[in-house]
Amino acid sequence: MSHNHAHHDHGADDMGDRRLGFAIVINMLLTVAQVIAGIVSGSLSLIADALHNFSDASSLLIAFAARKIGRQPADQLKTFGYKRAEVIAALINLVTLVIVGLYLIYEAIWRVFDPQIITGWTVIIVASIALVIDIATAILTYTMSKNSVNIRAAFIHNVSDAMASVGVIIAGTLILLYQWYWTDTFFTFVIAGYVLYQAGMLLPETIHILMEGVPEDINIDELIDVMESVNGVANVHHVHLWQLDEHRNALESHVVINDFNKIESIKKLLKSEIEKKFSISHSTLEFEVDHCVGDCC
Numbered sequence: 001m002s003h004n005h006a007h008h009d010h011g012a013d014d015m016g017d018r019r020l021g022f023a024i025v026i027n028m029l030l031t032v033a034q035v036i037a038g039i040v041s042g043s044l045s046l047i048a049d050a051l052h053n054f055s056d057a058s059s060l061l062i063a064f065a066a067r068k069i070g071r072q073p074a075d076q077l078k079t080f081g082y083k084r085a086e087v088i089a090a091l092i093n094l095v096t097l098v099i100v101g102l103y104l105i106y107e108a109i110w111r112v113f114d115p116q117i118i119t120g121w122t123v124i125i126v127a128s129i130a131l132v133i134d135i136a137t138a139i140l141t142y143t144m145s146k147n148s149v150n151i152r153a154a155f156i157h158n159v160s161d162a163m164a165s166v167g168v169i170i171a172g173t174l175i176l177l178y179q180w181y182w183t184d185t186f187f188t189f190v191i192a193g194y195v196l197y198q199a200g201m202l203l204p205e206t207i208h209i210l211m212e213g214v215p216e217d218i219n220i221d222e223l224i225d226v227m228e229s230v231n232g233v234a235n236v237h238h239v240h241l242w243q244l245d246e247h248r249n250a251l252e253s254h255v256v257i258n259d260f261n262k263i264e265s266i267k268k269l270l271k272s273e274i275e276k277k278f279s280i281s282h283s284t285l286e287f288e289v290d291h292c293v294g295d296c297c
Contacts, residue, residue: 013071019140020064027057030133037126043172044111044188053130055100056137056157059093063150083245086150090206093153097199104192111185121176127168134162149206149246156198164191212242215249218278223251226273232257232266234290244282251283260289 034050037043066089074081138158145155167187174180205216214220220241227236235256244250251274257266267285274280 013067016144017064017067019144020060020067023137023140024057024060024064026133027053027060027137030130031057034126034130041126043168044107044184051100051104053134053161055093055097056134056154056161058096059154059157060137060141062089062093063148063154065089066150080244083248084209086148087206087209087245090150090153090202091210093150093157094199094203094206097153097157097195098203101192101195101199104188104195108185108188108192111188121172124169124172124176127165127172131162131165131169134158134165138162147247149202149209153202153206156202160194160198163194167191209243209246214241215243218249223274223278226277227253227255227270230266230269230273232259232262233270234258238286241280248282249278249280251280252286253283254286254288256288256290258290260287263287 031050031054034053035047038047038050063086066086069085070081070083072078072082138155141151141155141158145152164187167190171183171187174183208216218241220239223241224236224239227233233255236253237256238252238254240252242250255266255270257263267287270285271283274283
């Protein structure tokens, strides 16, 4: 059974890699096309969309590399393994996204004081192609995004990029119909704002993992109460709880017990309880014997 399970995971990883590889290629080609079209048409929002799309392609490329690194087994240099490479990749992608968002705001502000003539049809056609590719990329990464903060960041990038493409199409249409050139700058601000919003949503979670924070779904006081409720446990202290990566939690603590002869049975019960109720698969417990007797307590 275990062999079949490992084979299944390997097949899923290969399928995920192929999806990511295809998404990277089409997004890189789209980025080049959008930049050229933006320069020719004079559309800042189209170039903004291209920059955002480039960040999507880059995030997919980084995610692809991080997935490869993360599969490496633990060794003498990385005794917990390399899975956290994906969290680092997510941080890189999100910081890059913040930089892109701030740059777009900077460019949009200058465009307010220096308006440009924009070719509406070019904007609409290229943005429509971009929308189709963004939706296709989002579909390719949707399934994988459920279990990976790294892929989830890339997925959100693509969804927001699709929304940006819709904004560019609307701006191009309004320019054609009413010569409202200001809409290009307006939607650039909207795209930048949405980019920064999405980055702000995922950054705290990513930094929390890298700072070895307590898993957000675990209350440490509740954990201690559960451990102390195990028969034979007198006290639990010096508790250290953190995330090895987004799927694995680790625990270290001192456990005071009443009878040293029962240490193995108590340890087994403790590990079973914390794994069942808190999904803590890696735990290191240091046991101490309570020598307190009678009035000395």
